[in-house]
Amino acid sequence: MRTFRILFAGAAAAALFLGASATASGAGTADPVSLSVTYTCDFPLIGKQDLPVKISGTMPDTAVVGQPTTVADYEADATVHEAITDVLRQLEAKTVEGTGTAGVKATDGAGVTREYEVDLTVPRTPVPETGGLVVPAKGAVPPMTADNPGVARFDITPNFATTLTPKKADGSLTDLGTFTLNCNLKPGEKTHLGDVLVTESVAGHQPATRE
Template sequence: MKKKSARLRTGIALGTATGVAVGLAGALGAGTAAAAPAAAAAPSAAAGSSAAAAAKSLTYTCNYPLIGKRQVKVDIETNVPAKLGVGQSSGKIQVTFTATLGADTTSGLGAVDGATIEGAADAKAAITGPGFPNGLNVNIKNAIQPASIPASGSFQLKGYGEAPALTFDEAGPVVAKLGAMDFTILLKKKDGSPAALGTFKAACTQDAGQDPTVVQAEIVEGDQTLPPPLTPPSYFPYTAAPVAPGVLKYGFTLGGKSLIKNANGTVPLKGTIGVDVDGATGAINGDLFLGKTSGQMNILGFLPVTAEVDFEQIGKTVGTYAGGEIATTSTMNIKMPNFLVFGAIPIGGGANCKTSEPSVIKLTSPAGQFFNPKAGGKLGTADYKIAPIKDCGALEGILSLFAAGTGNTIDLDLTPKA
């Protein structure tokens, strides 16, 4: 008999876990949800019923591919009865939810081409009760209501979940506590085609300092009055086939500057960068172009020299887009075709004047700040090396002393191409 009791009490916890998990699945997308169908309204108890709807609010932090962590608040209502008679069927366990998602989630999903969201979730619940005092861990699958993702701002997402009807043959209390959530999500673009992330997995952990109890029920002698059942919405259960990830394409114009430390001078920078980002791994591959530029240097501490600088990319720019931050590596030959004293008198340079070995330039977005490729932002490096120059004329040695060295910096502002 105890084996049967454990199975039935598991069902109650599963039903509640369904609702919370469904709600948190909504956190994986940011959308202006359409109103839930009338049939999926929050359940209410019948007159004289001992089965009042249970409500719970929890916050979770979800880790998304590419864009990083985002928080969601979930409000759940379930028709799990406060009391159920021994031997009485509970009827189907049903849950509705409202997930409140922040503006940072909206911008994050928009950054990876998300215009709508749909999907499923697995909830993990720990249950204690008569017949299994040491607890029992259970999982259940559930669905979220497909929704549109707004251009900006926070929003609410609706959803639904359920578990099979239950019958208990033993009296006593049942408690279920919700743990982590695992999600399977599909974002779609404005044209309805899948976004480049494809069908992706994401994990959500419960924020600290909360009571994770989602069910406290009592099995008693005598049948209880139960609430009327809801009509399940059309999106439940979620059955769409998985979609393979693709490639995100971003293009930027850029402007900024590079400090040449030993020469005590700065050169302005203009150019473009276009990258492909692997939707599964965040790996970056692209081309960085920096236009020819010139800047005022001070050689020997007093001699003003205008140096022309030309960055020539070798191979591709590679890197990652992960946790909402960009990190790239570019390899550049640095050519210096002209050194002019007082802006007019040539003292070195030439068509073959360049660094004796390429410079490896590692550019990153600011740590701890979300880089939205659809909005642009900053990219830079606090240190890159310029090797000694060669084939630059009779004063090459002197010029090299002031051109070469470490501690050089780059600061760029990226603007998305129209």
């Protein structure tokens, strides 16, 4: 059973984040999985910086052709380094919040690939007095349906974007205002989240009828 987390990184920083729980029709048991990757993001004022992100979630180990499979508890936790939080502190930011978009790619047993967009939410996260911070991002992954039996592979897509808003203690905006952070997976990083065995049918279930 595989699980996958995608922190969208968030802050994703950069981050990207939000949790959802769902069941998959005709799916097997679900186990947690995780993937740690590093993105390069173009931050305002300080330019390109690495952003480590831990992506996690839960997905079934088996599924049925034509029936939806859902990745649940999708979360991406981005580790924002001190160089970035120093800038936030200098601008009197006390919290950061925002939204983001990440992607998941599913390839079924016949090599048919579909991409799914994941909308992420970055909850209001306090900026610490010293050091870096971890920004969580959570989101609901759309149900995925395999057209063909076999082993379906799930990967994260290499790019994500997040729109962030740092705020002062009184809730007003900093001089950064609201900004968009574009991030790209660093070369050589793994993208594989996990695999799901897709069958024609399982006991008590029949594949969904398709035109």
